[in-house]
Amino acid sequence: MISAVIVLCSLMLFAVAVFTLWWMLHAWRTPETLAATKFADPDGTGALSFSLLVPARHEQAVLERTVLRLLESTHPDFEVIVIVGHDDPDTAEVAHRLAARHPEQVFVVTDTHEKKNKPKALNSALPTCRGDVVGVFDAEDQVHPDLLSHVDHAFRDTAADVVQGGVQLINFHSSWYSLRNCLEYFFWFRSRLHLHAAKGFIPLGGNTVFVRTDRLRANDGWDQNCLAEDCDLGVRLSSQGAKVVVAYDSAMVTKEETPDSVLSLFKQRTRWNQGFLQVYRKRDWRSLPSVRQRMLARYTLATPFVQAFSGLLIVVGIAIALLTSVPDVVAMVSFSPLIPMVAMFAFEAVGLHDFGKQYQLTIRPSHYAKLIIGGPFYQLILAGAAIRAVWREMRGRKDWELTRHVGAHLGVEAGTAS
Amino acid sequence: MATVVETVLDEERPDPTSAPAAPDPRGRLARLLASRPDLVITALLVATVVLVQGLNIDNFPTVSDDEGTYLAQAWAIQHGKGLAHYSYWYDHPPLGWVQIAALSWIPALLWHGPLVVMHARVIMLPVSAAGTALVYLVARRIDLPRWAAALAAVVFGLSPLSVTMQREIYLDNFAAVWMLAAFACALSPRRHLWHHIAAGLCAAVAVLSKETMLIAAPALVMAVWRGTDKATRKFSLVGFAIAFATIGAQYLLYAVLKGELFPGPGHNSLIGALQYQLGRGGSGDILKSGSVSNLTLHWWLVRDPLLIYVGTAASLAALAVRRLREIAVAAVLLVAVAMRPNGYLPAMYVIQVIPFFALAIAGTADACVRGLLRLRLGAIGRLGWLGLGRWRLGPRDLVAVLAIGLAGLVAPQWEAGDETADTAYSNNEYVAAANWIRANVPDPAHRRIVVDDAMWLDTVKDGFQPGLGAIWFYKVDLDPAVTRTLPHGWRDLDYVVLTSIIRQDPNGLPTVRAAIAHSTTVATFGSGQQQITIQKVDHSGSGQ
Numbered sequence: 001m002i003s004a005v006i007v008l009c010s011l012m013l014f015a016v017a018v019f020t021l022w023w024m025l026h027a028w029r030t031p032e033t034l035a036a037t038k039f040a041d042p043d044g045t046g047a048l049s050f051s052l053l054v055p056a057r058h059e060q061a062v063l064e065r066t067v068l069r070l071l072e073s074t075h076p077d078f079e080v081i082v083i084v085g086h087d088d089p090d091t092a093e094v095a096h097r098l099a100a101r102h103p104e105q106v107f108v109v110t111d112t113h114e115k116k117n118k119p120k121a122l123n124s125a126l127p128t129c130r131g132d133v134v135g136v137f138d139a140e141d142q143v144h145p146d147l148l149s150h151v152d153h154a155f156r157d158t159a160a161d162v163v164q165g166g167v168q169l170i171n172f173h174s175s176w177y178s179l180r181n182c183l184e185y186f187f188w189f190r191s192r193l194h195l196h197a198a199k200g201f202i203p204l205g206g207n208t209v210f211v212r213t214d215r216l217r218a219n220d221g222w223d224q225n226c227l228a229e230d231c232d233l234g235v236r237l238s239s240q241g242a243k244v245v246v247a248y249d250s251a252m253v254t255k256e257e258t259p260d261s262v263l264s265l266f267k268q269r270t271r272w273n274q275g276f277l278q279v280y281r282k283r284d285w286r287s288l289p290s291v292r293q294r295m296l297a298r299y300t301l302a303t304p305f306v307q308a309f310s311g312l313l314i315v316v317g318i319a320i321a322l323l324t325s326v327p328d329v330v331a332m333v334s335f336s337p338l339i340p341m342v343a344m345f346a347f348e349a350v351g352l353h354d355f356g357k358q359y360q361l362t363i364r365p366s367h368y369a370k371l372i373i374g375g376p377f378y379q380l381i382l383a384g385a386a387i388r389a390v391w392r393e394m395r396g397r398k399d400w401e402l403t404r405h406v407g408a409h410l411g412v413e414a415g416t417a418s
Numbered sequence: 419m420a421t422v423v424e425t426v427l428d429e430e431r432p433d434p435t436s437a438p439a440a441p442d443p444r445g446r447l448a449r450l451l452a453s454r455p456d457l458v459i460t461a462l463l464v465a466t467v468v469l470v471q472g473l474n475i476d477n478f479p480t481v482s483d484d485e486g487t488y489l490a491q492a493w494a495i496q497h498g499k500g501l502a503h504y505s506y507w508y509d510h511p512p513l514g515w516v517q518i519a520a521l522s523w524i525p526a527l528l529w530h531g532p533l534v535v536m537h538a539r540v541i542m543l544p545v546s547a548a549g550t551a552l553v554y555l556v557a558r559r560i561d562l563p564r565w566a567a568a569l570a571a572v573v574f575g576l577s578p579l580s581v582t583m584q585r586e587i588y589l590d591n592f593a594a595v596w597m598l599a600a601f602a603c604a605l606s607p608r609r610h611l612w613h614h615i616a617a618g619l620c621a622a623v624a625v626l627s628k629e630t631m632l633i634a635a636p637a638l639v640m641a642v643w644r645g646t647d648k649a650t651r652k653f654s655l656v657g658f659a660i661a662f663a664t665i666g667a668q669y670l671l672y673a674v675l676k677g678e679l680f681p682g683p684g685h686n687s688l689i690g691a692l693q694y695q696l697g698r699g700g701s702g703d704i705l706k707s708g709s710v711s712n713l714t715l716h717w718w719l720v721r722d723p724l725l726i727y728v729g730t731a732a733s734l735a736a737l738a739v740r741r742l743r744e745i746a747v748a749a750v751l752l753v754a755v756a757m758r759p760n761g762y763l764p765a766m767y768v769i770q771v772i773p774f775f776a777l778a779i780a781g782t783a784d785a786c787v788r789g790l791l792r793l794r795l796g797a798i799g800r801l802g803w804l805g806l807g808r809w810r811l812g813p814r815d816l817v818a819v820l821a822i823g824l825a826g827l828v829a830p831q832w833e834a835g836d837e838t839a840d841t842a843y844s845n846n847e848y849v850a851a852a853n854w855i856r857a858n859v860p861d862p863a864h865r866r867i868v869v870d871d872a873m874w875l876d877t878v879k880d881g882f883q884p885g886l887g888a889i890w891f892y893k894v895d896l897d898p899a900v901t902r903t904l905p906h907g908w909r910d911l912d913y914v915v916l917t918s919i920i921r922q923d924p925n926g927l928p929t930v931r932a933a934i935a936h937s938t939t940v941a942t943f944g945s946g947q948q949q950i951t952i953q954k955v956d957h958s959g960s961g962q
Contacts, residue, residue, distance in 0.1 A: 025611055028654075029610055031609055031647035034649050328675055334669065340662065343660045346658075347657070
C-alpha cells in the first residue's frame with residue numbers, strides 16, 4: 001500500500017518536473033525557436049499610434065526620469081498618460097510639471113477611487129486614450145527608445161491583438177534571492193511566455209504589454225477586483241481567441257528591480273498567487289476552445305501551488321521510502337523526481353551564464369554557488385507565499401500589498417507599486 | 419526507436435505541395451519509393467538482415483555459457499528473484515538483461531522444445547532490426563548518400579561475423595543499438611534540445627547495458643557538438659550531460675540503497691566488483707600469437723577477415739574526413755582499447771565495434787567515390803591503348819568497374835560464411851543432452867545436477883530446484899551460499915553435465931573436478947570438442 005502511494009506520488013512529481021522543465025526550456029529547443037523569440041527588424045515607418053499608460057503612486061523620485069526616457073522614443077506617434085492618485089500630491093506635481101513642459105505628448109489623469117490599485121488606475125485612463133494601441137509601463141521602468149517601433153512592426157507584421165515585450169529584473173547581485181528572482185524572470189520572459197503565446201493561452205505580464213485599444217475597450221479594461229489584473233487580461237483575451245505575440249530582445253527589454261527585502265518578495269508573491277487563484281476561480285479560461293489549452297490553463301494557474309510543495313513532497317517521499325522497508329525498486333522510484341530537479345538546477349546555471357552574456361554582466365563562481373544553495377530556501381519562500389495566498393483568499397482579504405522598490409537598477413531611491 | 423526512424427524519414431521527405439497535381443501513372447510501390455525512398459530502402463535492408471540472421475538462428479553458433487547466464491538472470495528478474503539467479507555481484511550493470519527479460523515473452527510464444535537458450539535467440543532479431551535501421555539513419559545523418567548508407571547497413575547486418583554474433587544473446591548487442599540511437603539523436607537534423615537530451619539518455623542506457631560502451635562516449639560528445647547550433651549549444655550539451663549522468667547514477671543509487679557500494683564482509687559491492695574487474699588478469703597482447711586475446715582475434719578473423727582488416731583501415735582513413743570524424747574516433751578508440759597490451763578482451767567485444775566499422779567503411783567508400791568522380795582521367799581514359807579505340811573511360815565507369823570488382827571479391831566470402839550460419843547444426847549435442855535428462859533423471863526435485871548456464875534454464879524447467887538443485891557449475895566452489903549446502907562436498911552432487919565449457923574452465927573448481935572424478939558416464943553425445951557427457955556421481959566412491 002505504502003509502496004503504491006510512493007510510486008504514484010513520485011511518478012506524478014517526476015511528470016510535473018519534466019513538464020516544467022520542458023516549458024522552461026522552450027526557447028532553446030531549436031535554433032529556429034530561439035531566433036523566433038526576437039523582434040523582427042522594423043521597417044522604419046511607424047503606422048500605428050500609441051497611448052502609453054504610466055500609473056504612478058508615491059513615485060515622484062523616479063517618474064520624471066521614466067517619462068523623459070519614454071519621450072526619447074523614436075516612434076513618430078505616441079502619447080504618455082501618467083495616472084496619479086488624488087491623495088498623492090508629490091507625484092501629481094511631477095506629473096503636471098511634465099505635462100506642462102510637453103503639452104502635445106504628456107497628459108495626466110487623476111484617479112479618484114477611494115481604495116486604489118493598479119487596475120483601477122489603468123481603467124481611469126482608458127477612456128482618454130487616443131492611440132490605436134494601449135501600452136502599460138510602471139513608473140520605474142527603463143524603456144528602450146526603439147521599443148515602440150519594434151512593437152508597431154510586430155503588430156502589423158503578425159496581425160496581433162496583443163504584443164508582450166520582455167521585462168527583466170536586472171539587479172541579480174543585490175542578494176541571494178534577487179539572483180533567483182532575476183533568473184525566474186529570465187526563464188519566464190525569455191522562454192516560457194513564448195510557449196504560452198504559441199499555444200494560445202497566456203497570462204500577460206504587468207508592463208511592457210501592448211493591447212489594441214478597441215479590444216481593451218470591448219473587454220471593459222482591466223478587472224478592478226483581481227490581484228493579478230495582468231494575468232486576468234491575458235486569460236480573457238486568450239479565451240476570446242486574441243492573437244498574442246511575445247518578443248524578447250535583451251537590448252530592448254524593460255529593466256526592473258527585484259523587491260527590496262525577502263518580506264516584500266514574500267508579499268508580492270502572495271499577491272500574485274492569490275491573483276492566479278482568483279483568475280482560476282473566475283473560470284474565463286473554461287471558454288478556451290481546445291482541451292489542451294484548458295489543461296494548460298488549469299496547470300499554469302495552479303503552478304504556484306503545485307511547485308511550492310513538490311520540493312517538500314520529494315524529500316518526504318524519499319524519507320518515507322528509506323525509513324520504511326519498501327522494495328528496492330520502489331525506493332529507486334522515490335528518487336526519480338530528483339532527476340528532473342537536478343536537471344533544472346543545471347539548466348538554471350546555464351541560464352545564469354546566458355543571462356550574464358546577454359546583459360554583459362560578470363557572473364562569478366560565487367553567484368553559481370548562491371544560485372544552487374539558495375534554491376531550496378527560495379522554494380520555501382514560494383511555498384510560504386502559496387500557503388498565505390490560499391489563506392488570504394479563503395478569509396476574503398483581497399486588498400493590495402505594495403511592493404517597495406529601492407531603485408537598485410537605477411541608482412535612486414523610490415517607493416513604488418509594481 | 420521505430421518512431422525515431424519514422425519521424426526522421428518523414429522530415430527528409432520532399433515537400434508534398436511541390437508534387438505535380440496530375441495523377442501519377444506509376445504503381446503504388448514506385449510512388450512510395452519516390453516519395454519516401456529512405457523508408458523503403460530501410461524496410462528492405464531490415465527485412466534482408468532479419469531473414470539472413472533469423473534462418474537457423476537456433477542451431478548456429480553453439481550456445482554459450484554467457485547467453486545462458488544473461489537469460490537465467492532475465493528469468494530471475496521475471497520471477498521476482500532479484501537481479502540474478504544467484505546473488506548479483508555487480509559483474510555488469512543489469513540493464514542489459516532487464517531488456518532481455520522485457521523481450522522474453524517473444525520466445526514464450528514460439529518455444530515448445532528443448533534448450534531454452536537457442537530458442538530464446540529469437541529476441542535478438544528485433545534488436546538486429548533496430549540496429550540495421552539505426553546504422554542507415556546515422557549514415558544518412560552524417561551526410562552519406564543512400565547507396566553508402568545502405569552499404570553500411572549491409573556490412574553491419576550481413577557480414578558473417580555480424581550474423582554470428584548479433585544472433586547471440588549478448589549484452590553488447592543491446593549496448594551497440596542504444597549507442598547507435600544516441601548517435602542518431604545527437605545528429606538529429608532539427609538540432610532539437612530534447613533530441614540531445616535523448617542522446618544522453620540512450621548513451622546511459624547503452625553503458626548500463628554493457629559498461630564497455632563507455633569507450634565510445636568521447637566520440638558521442640563530438641557528435642553532440644556537431645549536431646548543435648552555436649546559439650543553443652550550451653543548453654544542448656548540458657542537457658546531454660545531465661541526462662547521461664543522472665540515468666547513469668541510478669546504478670550507483672541502486673548499490674547505495676542495497677548497502678552494497680563499498681566492499682565489506684558478507685556482501686557483494688559495486689566498488690569491490692570494480693576492483694576485481696580492473697585487477698583481473700589480462701588476456702594478453704592481441705598481436706602476440708598464443709595469447710588468449712590473439713585467439714579471440716583469430717576467431718573473429720575466421721568469421722570475417724575483411725570486416726576486421728578493412729574496418730580498421732577505413733576507421734583510420736576516416737579520421738581525415740570531416741563528416742566521418744566522430745564515427746572514426748569511436749572506432750579508433752574501441753580498437754585502441756582492444757589493443758592495449760594486457761587488457762581483458764572478451765569475444766563479444768567486437769559487437770560494439772561492428773557498427774562503427776560498418777559506418778567507417780561506407781563513409782570511406784563514399785569519400786573514395788567522390789574523389790574518383792572528380793578525377794580527370796585524360797589520356798588513360800582513352801582506351802585506344804587497350805585496342806578499344808572508340809571507348810572512353812569516364813570516372814563513372816571506373817567507379818562501376820571497381821564496385822563490381824570489389825563486390826565480386828567480397829560476395830563469395832560472405833556467401834560462404836552466411837551459408838554456414840544459416841545451415842550448420844551446432845547445438846545437436848546440447849539438445850540431445852537436455853532431452854536425455856528430461857527422460858532419464860527420476861525425481862528431479864530432489865536431485866542436484868551441475869550444469870553450465872547454457873542448460874541451466876532447461877534443468878529448472880525439468881523440475882530441478884533453481885539455484886541449489888540445478889547448480890551453475892561455477893557456484894559449486896565459488897559461491898559460499900551454494901558451498902554451504904554441500905557439507906559432504908562432491909558426495910552431495912548427483913549429476914554433472916560435462917560440456918566443453920566446464921572442461922575448459924580455467925578456474926580450479928575442486929569440488930566439480932572431484933565429482934567428475936568420482937562419476938561414471940551414463941550418456942555421451944557427439945564427439946571431440948563439442949562432446950557432452952552426462953556423469954552420474956558415484957556417492958560410494960572413496961575419493962582418489
